[in-house]
Amino acid sequence: MQIEEEILNELRGSYKTSFYSIYLNGSYDEDISKMSQKDQGTLLHEYVHYLQNISTPFGMYMSMTMYNLMYQSLHNIITNDTIHIPVNPVLSKQSVASYKNIMAVLGTKKLDRGQNIDWSKEIRVVLDTKDVEGTDIENAIFNVTLTDGKQVDIEIGAIIVMETMSALYQSLIDPKASHPDIPYNIIMKYCQKHYPRLASDTRKLICLCYASLYTLCPGAQLIRLIKDYGNNNSIDGYTAFYHFVYSHNVRRKVDGSLRTLTESVDEMIDNFKAMMANILTSKMEFFDDIFEPVRLSQKWVPVVSALYDKTPFSLNHLKKIIEYVGLPYIHTSYQQYSFPNLKGKSEASLDLIELIALQAVYSYFTTTKSDDKECELSYMCKGNKYNEDHCKNHPWTQEIACPFSVLCNAYEIDKKTIIG
Known part of the structure; x- marks a missing residue:
């Protein structure tokens, strides 16, 4: 079971909700002032989806629902010696209810x-x-x-x-x-x-x-x-x-007490980060950092404050928000891809790389076989590493080292009998 509408499509790009990934049908430059006006606009469009995802209760609830579905499916894959594609595990009642709630309001x-x-x-x-x-x-x-x-x-x-x-x-x-x-x-x-x-x-x-x-x-x-x-x-x-x-006050399901929306969002962020720490084996870096600037308790909401600055919204405001909040993962139709790193750190954040790899594994093993089905990260292998048979039919094997195969090796998925 997947949230089919999780990818919010714009005509020239897309944002993958819950997996902090922007795709641009164009080119990307770290100095966004060097990008074309169309590419700048598309980047802004998808970046707003990213901000919706990490700062709002609906965005976080949608992600937490997605992670529960993914976690239960991956647990099924990891704990069974034989894997039948597509994997179709028995999901918890709470996960099914959350999924139906999300689908009902999309x-x-x-x-x-x-x-x-x-x-x-x-x-x-x-x-x-x-x-x-x-x-x-x-x-x-x-x-x-x-x-x-x-x-x-x-x-x-x-x-x-x-x-x-x-x-x-x-x-x-x-x-x-x-x-x-x-x-x-x-x-x-x-x-x-x-x-x-x-x-x-x-x-x-x-x-x-x-x-x-x-x-x-x-x-x-x-x-x-x-x-x-x-x-x-x-x-x-x-x-x-x-x-x-x-x-706007929010009633807690646990005890029925009322909290302010600010308190509720802070609690939700804390619960979200705890969930991520439980799912990922990598040290929390990206996910320890990105939510802090967007808490309502910080009293500076980037989405709103940038609009009502002394000067009309411009590319400089987008640059300021990116400097303050950071960027998600970005890849383009020109086969560019850029994992984010934290301030003062030269290497990419491993927790986000792991999450993106988990999503690729989850998507591959829960999708029915078709002629055009292949690992979602195959674009990383284009060029000397790319092997069509590998990326389409057995991306879990180790002849190509990529996030998908490295993760499968870590969970010993490559040693299982896989049918489908």
Whole structure:
């Protein structure tokens, strides 16, 4: 079982949620001012996904759900002498429930090919609550009319919230970037019809999207925030964001007590880091470092503060955020790849390398065999090391030393009988 929508796709790149990996269909330079405007915009778009992942309760909850699924699958692989591909372990009830909760709030990802929304028609908005494994899940639903006259329901879920926010941020550096309506533009076009003041205030709409990700039902929360703040010009996005996070309390499942959102996020980060320390054998470096600058208790939220600086948002603001928070793993269509290292450290952080290798192993062993299936990290071997038969059919063997084969050797997966 995998979260199929875990990869948030932008037209020229993607971000792999939970595995801190940015892919650019272009080129990357450590000095981002040397990159083309398109590549800069794409990097910003995917970097915003990274910030959503490490700083918001929804982003962390999505990752923790993914890790539980991965951990149980890898445990099955490691503890059995014979491995059948695809691996299909019996998962815990809690993991299944968390997975179903995530899937229930992701919402609509895209329209079928050739379908388009007729924006001249009215949009009917419904907030719907349903029980998913004992948890009340609230979704916002837009009933829209397509250009062929057909009416369809669009679930405004986390995918649309995250992509709306990233596309809006991207427009601040590359205003010519274009995207399909779903998942990127539907919120903006809805606001243009019903909340024109908000539609003309990119910074404020970004902040409302970001605030909604501090809940576990971002789509419904965003629609409520738009209703509350959409036509109120006296409150800017900075104020609206902090008003929400400082007034929103969270009830603990353990004892029913209420905590502030700041306390809740701090606790979630601590639990997240403890989970990573339990999964990884490498010393915690990257994961000990990246969460500290984005805690609400630090009182400097990069996503929001950069927008409301004294000068309009520019490439210099992105550079400042990267300097403050750091970069994830980056690879490109030019076969460039760059693992992050910590300040004052010349070597890449082994904990992130291990996590990326774990994800590649997990993906390979839980995916059904197909003609185009191969190790997700095969691009690292392109050139002298690349062997098509190895990367497609037996990447766990040791004739090519790469993160996949090194990890398989460490867990003695290469010594098992593998069928499939």
